Amino acid sequence: MTYHFMLLPGMIMLFIFSIVPMFGVVMAFQKFIPAKGIFGSKWAGLSKFTYMFQLPDAKQIFINTLVIAVGKIALGLIVPIVFALLLNEVRLKVFKSTIQTIVYLPHFMSWVVLGTMLTMIFSFDGMVNNFLEFLGLERIMFLASNDWFRPLLIVTDTWKEFGYGTIVYLAALTAINPALYESAAMDGASRWKQTLNITLPGMFPTIILLGTLSLGNVLNAGFDQVFNLYNPLVYETGDIIDTFVYRMGLINMQYSFATAIGLMKSVISFVLIVISYRLASRYAGYRIF
Amino acid sequence: MIQSKSLGSRLSRLLIMFALILITFMSLAPIVNTIMVSVSSSTAVNAGRVYFFPVELNFSSYGQILNDTKFWKAFFISVERVVLGGAINMFLTILMAYPLSRSVTQFRSRNTYMWIIVFTMLFSGGIVPWYMVISKLGLINSIWALVLPGAVPVFNVILLMNFFKGIPKELEEAAFIDGASPLKILLKIFIPISMPSLATIMLFVIVGHWNNFFDGIILINDSSKIPLQTYLQQLSLTRDQMQNLSVEQLQQFNKISNTTLNSAKILVSMIPILMIYPFLQRYLIHGIVLGAVKE
Numbered sequence: 001m002t003y004h005f006m007l008l009p010g011m012i013m014l015f016i017f018s019i020v021p022m023f024g025v026v027m028a029f030q031k032f033i034p035a036k037g038i039f040g041s042k043w044a045g046l047s048k049f050t051y052m053f054q055l056p057d058a059k060q061i062f063i064n065t066l067v068i069a070v071g072k073i074a075l076g077l078i079v080p081i082v083f084a085l086l087l088n089e090v091r092l093k094v095f096k097s098t099i100q101t102i103v104y105l106p107h108f109m110s111w112v113v114l115g116t117m118l119t120m121i122f123s124f125d126g127m128v129n130n131f132l133e134f135l136g137l138e139r140i141m142f143l144a145s146n147d148w149f150r151p152l153l154i155v156t157d158t159w160k161e162f163g164y165g166t167i168v169y170l171a172a173l174t175a176i177n178p179a180l181y182e183s184a185a186m187d188g189a190s191r192w193k194q195t196l197n198i199t200l201p202g203m204f205p206t207i208i209l210l211g212t213l214s215l216g217n218v219l220n221a222g223f224d225q226v227f228n229l230y231n232p233l234v235y236e237t238g239d240i241i242d243t244f245v246y247r248m249g250l251i252n253m254q255y256s257f258a259t260a261i262g263l264m265k266s267v268i269s270f271v272l273i274v275i276s277y278r279l280a281s282r283y284a285g286y287r288i289f
Numbered sequence: 290m291i292q293s294k295s296l297g298s299r300l301s302r303l304l305i306m307f308a309l310i311l312i313t314f315m316s317l318a319p320i321v322n323t324i325m326v327s328v329s330s331s332t333a334v335n336a337g338r339v340y341f342f343p344v345e346l347n348f349s350s351y352g353q354i355l356n357d358t359k360f361w362k363a364f365f366i367s368v369e370r371v372v373l374g375g376a377i378n379m380f381l382t383i384l385m386a387y388p389l390s391r392s393v394t395q396f397r398s399r400n401t402y403m404w405i406i407v408f409t410m411l412f413s414g415g416i417v418p419w420y421m422v423i424s425k426l427g428l429i430n431s432i433w434a435l436v437l438p439g440a441v442p443v444f445n446v447i448l449l450m451n452f453f454k455g456i457p458k459e460l461e462e463a464a465f466i467d468g469a470s471p472l473k474i475l476l477k478i479f480i481p482i483s484m485p486s487l488a489t490i491m492l493f494v495i496v497g498h499w500n501n502f503f504d505g506i507i508l509i510n511d512s513s514k515i516p517l518q519t520y521l522q523q524l525s526l527t528r529d530q531m532q533n534l535s536v537e538q539l540q541q542f543n544k545i546s547n548t549t550l551n552s553a554k555i556l557v558s559m560i561p562i563l564m565i566y567p568f569l570q571r572y573l574i575h576g577i578v579l580g581a582v583k584e
Contacts, residue, residue: 002471003388003396010385011402013440017422018409024418034421083312089305099309101570103316108492108562110500112522113555117319119525120326120548125337127322163316167574191298224503228522249417250507262415270412 028260048260057244058261064150065240068221071154073214079158080165081207085195087166088173100170103163115228118156119143149234157225168210169203176202209284216273219265241265320559327351327552334548350553360554362513363520366432368561370516371498374436378445378494379487385446387475390453410443416507423508434508435501435516442497445490448576452486453479489576492569499562517558524551 024038031044052058083103090096106114121127122142129139142148180198189197223242230238241261249258280286321341326334330345338344354360389406393399413419419438428434456479464474480487505519515523 003391004398006384006388006472007402010381010441010446011405013381013437014406014409014443016426017419017438017440018413019405021414021418021422022412024414024421027418086305086309086312089302090309095306099313101567102313104570104573105320105566106316108496108500108566109559110502110518112500112502112518113559114319116521116525116551116555117323120552121319121322127337127340130337159315167577171574191301227503228525245416249415250420255417259415259417262417266412266415273411 025259025263025266027256028263030256032256032259034255044256048256049264051257052260052264060236061239061241061244064237065219065221065242068150068153068226068238068240069218071150072157072222073217075154075158076161076165077207077211077214079162080169081203083162084166084169084173084203085199087170088195088199089191100163100166103166105163106160107164109160111224111228114156114160115225118229122152143229144231144233146234146237149230149238153222153225153229153238156229157222168206172203172206173199205284209280209286212276212280212284213286215276215279216269218272219269323552323556327549327556329549331547331549347549350547350550351557353550354553354557359513360517360520360557363515363517364558366514367499367517369432370435371495371561373432374439374498375491375494377436377440378442378498379491381441382445382449382490382494383475383480383487385441386449386453387471387479389446390450406443406446420507428508430509430511430514432514435498435504438504439497442490442494445493449483449486449490452483452576456482485572485575488569488572492565492573495565496562521551521555521558524554 026038027041028048029043029045030038030041032038032041087096087099090099123129124139124141128142133139140148142152176198181194184194184198219241221240221242223240223246226238226240226243227246230243242265245258245262245265248254248261277286318341322339325341325343326339327350328343328346328348329339330347333339333344385406388396389399389403391399423429423434423438428437460478460482461474464478469477500518501516502518502522505516506522509515509519512523
């Protein structure tokens with residue numbers, strides 16, 4: 001009884017702010033008019049969804065989301081692994097922990113702050129472009145170019161998160177039995193050989209696990225980042241589902257249409273997450289609870 | 290550990306050190322640059338002469354911030370939000386994680402609750418219904434709109450729950466035999482043992498509240514009530530207003546906005562995070578790894 005009582009306040013909050021809004025998805029099947037409410041608005045069947053599939057923008061936004069998210073997942077998986085391997089070679093404890101403390105830091109800063117910084121650095125007359133000119137290259141409009149905007153999003157996101165991403169790998173590395181290295185060294189294996197044959201295989205389960213779990217994120221291209229870096233010039237390549245839903249729903253007040261797109265994303269994401277957790281529990285023995 | 294002393298291995302170790310220092314420098318570069326911009330003269334900044342050293346040292350932007358009432362108003366709304374929201378988050382996280390960490394034999398409805406909670410984490414009704422619920426409750430323009438909708442950080446509940454699960458059963462059983470109630474066991478045994486985990490969660494919660502700008506944009510219309518990150522976001526102009534600007538106009542806009550002052554503002558906004566970060570981050574590895582990845 002005490003247990004139910006302890007859960008009550010939290011469950012009430014979840015009910016009001018998470019579960020009640022779930023019923024709002026019926027708006028996606030209505031011609032929703034705020035003044036009439038959910039119960040008074042007329043039904044519109046699947047018309048919002050068919051409209052979505054006809055809209056050329058919708059296809060583009062779906063592609064953008066997928067490309068950006070997959071790019072982030074791939075680079076965001078590789079860089080922390082390489083970084084953890086490099087850091088593992090350092091014997092000096094102070095040096096190691098100082099580096100870790102510094103590289104985790106960007107993870108804790110908001111995209112508002114980083115967006116402002118990056119806009120400055122990547123602007124036409126900013127630091128990066130000055131450097132490019134110094135090297136004898138052309139200046140690039142990173143934030144207004146449809147060729148460069150996606151790579152910029154992927155690279156800066158990886159930059160922000162790679163330090164934080166190494167935490168789990170470093171933990172996996174400490175779990176490797178030191179005796180393995182000692183016997184390998186006895187047999188004359190170089191550091192490189194040891195990395196290849198002991199360290200990497202030791203990290204492998206963690207790599208597989210994080211790789212599998214990231215599957216659930218292929219439609220999450222990162223609202224905060226895009227929102228703080230994009231502008232109308234790069235909508236073509238940088239507009240993602242979440243930013244589109246925000247503009248349609250809360251700026252243009254197309255409630256039903258925005259909800260329909262959001263619902264579509266939620267359902268696909270939900271299925272992907274369930275699949276990825278299933279895979280993770282089957283092949284990596286991972287359980288969330 | 291046996292280390293070979295050959296030239297090749299020394300050289301590779303040197304290369305690795307160099308690579309690590311370079312990467313670390315890259316992590317800090319934008320921040321260092323922003324600091325330097327904030328303490329340089331506007332003319333030097335606009336001429337693109339400021340990199341990693343101040344040019345024409347000038348602290349006037351910080352003086353300007355001191356007198357900026359709007360900035361401080363937003364700053365203290367963020368502080369209020371962190372204190373209030375953080376306290377609610379921590380309270381509810383502990384209160385929920387404990388019963389959920391019990392086994393099904395101890396707490397029969399445990400799995401039912403668990404499914405509901407996980408479901409709310411994975412599926413959402415979307416932003417429009419979410420907004421409507423909050424506005425129907427009359428929370429728009431109040432600090433509660435920033436605090437209550439995220440009152441239960443589900444991810445943290447699961448993190449702490451997994452930590453609680455790892456606590457040896459014997460401790461609890463001994464207390465139970467001595468006649469301690471579940472609440473007493475939580476307060477006297479679980480919470481003191483879980484300090485590293487609680488510190489990690491506290492860091493997440495504080496950073497989360499401090500950094501959130503989006504709910505301020507949509508839930509607070511009164512510009513005297515917006516939190517700091519929302520204020521900063523609006524400094525860099527609402528992007529939807531740039532809809533019809535040409536490339537040249539966009540560049541022009543970047544020029545006239547006061548880069549030095551804005552840099553100083555975002556740096557001041559980082560101070561609270563930088564103050565708590567060193568104290569809480571050392572629990573980070575411990576807290577995350579123990580709570581999140583279970584084998």
